[in-house]
Amino acid sequence: MTIYVDGSYSNTYQVASCAFCVVKDGEIIDVRKKAKRIKKGNSVVSELLGVVMALKYCKLKGISQVTIVHDYNEIPMFASSYRRTKNHIVNNYIKELIKLKNQIDVSFKKVKAHTNDKFNNLVDKLSRENLRNYIEKELPKILKGQLKKN
Numbered sequence: 001m002t003i004y005v006d007g008s009y010s011n012t013y014q015v016a017s018c019a020f021c022v023v024k025d026g027e028i029i030d031v032r033k034k035a036k037r038i039k040k041g042n043s044v045v046s047e048l049l050g051v052v053m054a055l056k057y058c059k060l061k062g063i064s065q066v067t068i069v070h071d072y073n074e075i076p077m078f079a080s081s082y083r084r085t086k087n088h089i090v091n092n093y094i095k096e097l098i099k100l101k102n103q104i105d106v107s108f109k110k111v112k113a114h115t116n117d118k119f120n121n122l123v124d125k126l127s128r129e130n131l132r133n134y135i136e137k138e139l140p141k142i143l144k145g146q147l148k149k150n
Contacts, residue, residue, distance in 0.1 A: 049093060
């Protein structure tokens, strides 16, 4: 099984978004996306959110072996505990990634971003669209709710 992942982050609105597509025999069999506010996040958080979400999907679906295809260099280093950051939010996602990696046989494959890889281009597009949709539709509701509390 192969899963392509990508993430996007808005510093202005503090929103992380990610998307992944599950590919088997060259065909997309599932697509998932998620967006949420993460204060003090960054693009690394968005990328890791996508990988963690994909591995949770594998666990839920009983997929025991997967190749995660990504365009962010450091994902395998995070997964192998080789690299940490000063950002505690990133480190929390790294801990979750390591925990899931120990439960599933995972390999990682790096692809160059914004090239002719149709599945990577798809998850990149879905992640950016999902970010924009969240900011346009959900963020105003969240902010309105916060104003009522004050």
